[in-house]
Amino acid sequence: MYDFAYQKPGSVADAVKALGADPEAKALAGGQTFIPVLKQRLNKPSVVVDLAKAGLSGITATATTLTIGATTTHAAIAASAEVQAKIPGLAEMASWIGDVAVRHRGTMGGSLANNDPAACYPAAVLALGATITTDRRSIAADDFFQGMFTTALHPDEIITAIAFPVPEKSAYEKFRNPASRYAIVGVFVAKGPAGVRVAITGAGQGGVFRHAAMEQALAKSFSAEAIAGITTPAEGLNGDIHASAEYRAHLIGVMAKRALAKAK
Numbered sequence: 001m002y003d004f005a006y007q008k009p010g011s012v013a014d015a016v017k018a019l020g021a022d023p024e025a026k027a028l029a030g031g032q033t034f035i036p037v038l039k040q041r042l043n044k045p046s047v048v049v050d051l052a053k054a055g056l057s058g059i060t061a062t063a064t065t066l067t068i069g070a071t072t073t074h075a076a077i078a079a080s081a082e083v084q085a086k087i088p089g090l091a092e093m094a095s096w097i098g099d100v101a102v103r104h105r106g107t108m109g110g111s112l113a114n115n116d117p118a119a120c121y122p123a124a125v126l127a128l129g130a131t132i133t134t135d136r137r138s139i140a141a142d143d144f145f146q147g148m149f150t151t152a153l154h155p156d157e158i159i160t161a162i163a164f165p166v167p168e169k170s171a172y173e174k175f176r177n178p179a180s181r182y183a184i185v186g187v188f189v190a191k192g193p194a195g196v197r198v199a200i201t202g203a204g205q206g207g208v209f210r211h212a213a214m215e216q217a218l219a220k221s222f223s224a225e226a227i228a229g230i231t232t233p234a235e236g237l238n239g240d241i242h243a244s245a246e247y248r249a250h251l252i253g254v255m256a257k258r259a260l261a262k263a264k
């Protein structure tokens with residue numbers, strides 16, 4: 001680890017000010033990605049701006065929208081009665097992330113800002129047509145994810161909350177890496193205000209993506225049977241020590257059918 005200054009501002013405005021004052025300043029949320037990166041000396045921030053006291057944790061719900069504060073932990077999302085009732089697949093997704101320690105430190109905002117190609121939340125955000133709110137604007141899910149570890153965020157921009165339209169039906173299935181629990185392939189299916197949408201994580205070289213062929217079939221019938229004949233080409237998918245591109249292509253169909261079979 002290199003030396004750095006540390007600040008823990010008491011508001012979003014002060015956090016944005018601290019980040020804007022120095023191009024080498026970086027935000028810290030749960031630290032589950034950021035701290036290992038610092039330890040490995042892969043990042044050299046001048047100032048670490050801890051968001052823990054910026055007032056960004058909490059979950060609120062109306063009949064049509066579930067809003068999750070950026071620093072809300074995976075454990076809080078998994079345990080929330082509101083999330084379990086309104087978007088059960090999102091609560092289940094949170095309960096499967098990493099291990100107990102990761103779930104009690106890691107946050108939704110940190111995961112989305114990081115946009116790891118194997119992270120789970122990007123699939124839920126994209127499939128549900130969520131809106132990412134920052135200190136200065138609202139960004140539609142379709143515009144937010146811009147490739148592996150790349151998002152629409154400016155360097156000094158802070159995610160404050162994520163608003164999910166409550167779907168009619170949805171679910172997530174993941175074929176997990178047995179060591180880390182990251183998605184080798186994860187599929188979130190949703191039928192709701194944003195339409196019928198299917199988002200795939202873990203498989204794409206550019207990160208999370210929507211599956212147009214499945215969406216077209218599911219718009220006619222939101223069932224596992226409707227996608228029985230759909231295969232996914234392996235071209236452009238990740239192949240690594242964990243799984244080949246062909247295996248991931250196969251898993252997309254299997255995970256999608258499992259998600260559809262349990263969607264509620």
Ligand SMILES: Cc1cc2nc3c(=O)[nH]c(=O)nc-3n(C[C@H](O)[C@H](O)[C@H](O)COP(=O)(O)OP(=O)(O)OC[C@H]3O[C@@H](n4cnc5c(N)ncnc54)[C@H](O)[C@@H]3O)c2cc1C
Pocket residue numbers: 026027028029030031032033034035051070071074096097098099102105106107108109110111113114118119120121153157158159160180181182183
């Ligand atoms: C062992 C292990 C297993 C894991 N398994 C899974 C898994 O199964 N599925 C999964 O999806 N994830 C998994 N993760 C990732 C983890 O859940 C965290 O979500 C992720 O590390 C980032 O969240 P964080 O809150 O820790 O962010 P941090 O590590 O603190 O920050 C990550 C990045 O986001 C930026 N950032 C943080 N918050 C904000 C904000 N509000 N606005 C703007 N930028 C911000 C930081 O500057 C940094 O660049 C795993 C992690 C570990 C260590």
